């Protein structure tokens with residue numbers, strides 16, 4: 001693959017305005033920073049139990065011709081957007097998408113990277129220059145212009161979002177409440193401590209739903225979440241499965257939720273002082289620490305958990321920091337996608353013990369989660385990645401005329417079916433809001 005990299009001094013109207021007018025093939029944005037991908041230079045898909053390894057292998061086997069990235073901040077250089085299914089049994093594909101243009105807005109500056117498939121005769125890997133690189137053609141193809149370091153969209157008007165109607169998902173609501181009841185019964189029989197049960201709902205429109213404006217609304221309304229798109233999945237997740245910066249690791253574990261409509265005082269008390277919520281949260285943190293332990297060192301979980309305030313819900317939230325194990329500790333270098341494989345699935349979206357919960361989820365939910373609750377984010381060529389958990393979003397279907405929304409809740413002893421159902425609606429609110437729907 002050939003790439004070139006240029007610094008951008010400013011984005012006319014800002015990243016979010018550009019996003020609204022764009023047709024992004026990939027996105028990962030939080031608080032006006034992140035990455036936006038346009039077009040597709042190359043992509044691959046994988047399925048089954050080896051999906052993480054197959055994607056990592058494809059990414060590692062690409063060869064690159066372009067300028068040296070040494071000394072340039074993370075953000076400069078090729079980036080692939082990834083979406084990996086929750087389950088190895090899913091009929092959906094897991095994907096890595098390498099866009100033709102990647103715009104990265106970071107604290108260390110803004111970079112635009114262009115990528116094209118190399119012609120076989122285009123020269124050796126050492127050929128460094130951007131000379132002859134068709135950046136202007138790529139910019140034009142994607143409706144952008146770069147003048148004297150200023151990036152702007154040729155047409156600033158975002159596509160209109162057609163009105164969508166909300167429909168039942170795979171099953172009626174009662175099916176979900178029955179599943180919660182069966183889950184609580186299994187916990188009562190001491191078969192497991194926690195399981196996370198999800199359901200779907202469908203928003204259908206007469207015309208394609210344009211992802212750019214939906215993502216722009218999500219990132220404006222949910223600025224503390226990571227607004228994402230990779231392949232067919234998009235949303236705004238508050239949960240970071242694992243972020244890798246060289247050797248440094250970071251994760252944000254969430255579990256324990258209260259709807260904001262209870263009002264702040266009531267919500268905080270419900271979360272912080274409720275043993276059910278605290279227990280549900282502790283199980284999620286412990287699962288991440290245990291699963292990452294074989295590939296990491298110095299993992300530290302913040303205690304006590306914080307309360308993350310989002311416009312729709314409050315969550316108990318624990319930030320985890322650490323680093324990858326080093327060669328001196330006997331570790332082989334590991335792709336960030338394989339670090340994500342270790343971390344997935346945490347008890348935040350599966351349960352405790354993992355295998356029992358996963359089996360029961362398959363039997364009780366009776367839906368294919370597809371990419372929902374799977375790892376989603378980006379990976380670069382320098383061992384950096386942001387891999388969140390694909391929550392608070394949906395999957396485009398039916399030539400983009402339909403968005404299948406998903407949400408789930410942690411079930412523990414004492415969980416009540418009606419309140420868990422209400423919590424799934426609260427968790428669908430970000431995407432419902434972006435679609436202009438109320439529930």
Ligand SMILES: C=C(O[C@@H]1C=C(C(=O)O)C=C[C@H]1O)C(=O)O
Nearest residue numbers: 254256257348391407408409410
């Ligand atoms: C499963 C979802 O969210 C997860 C479950 C939570 C809970 O049950 O309290 C909280 C945050 C997430 O880890 C979802 O948003 O669909």
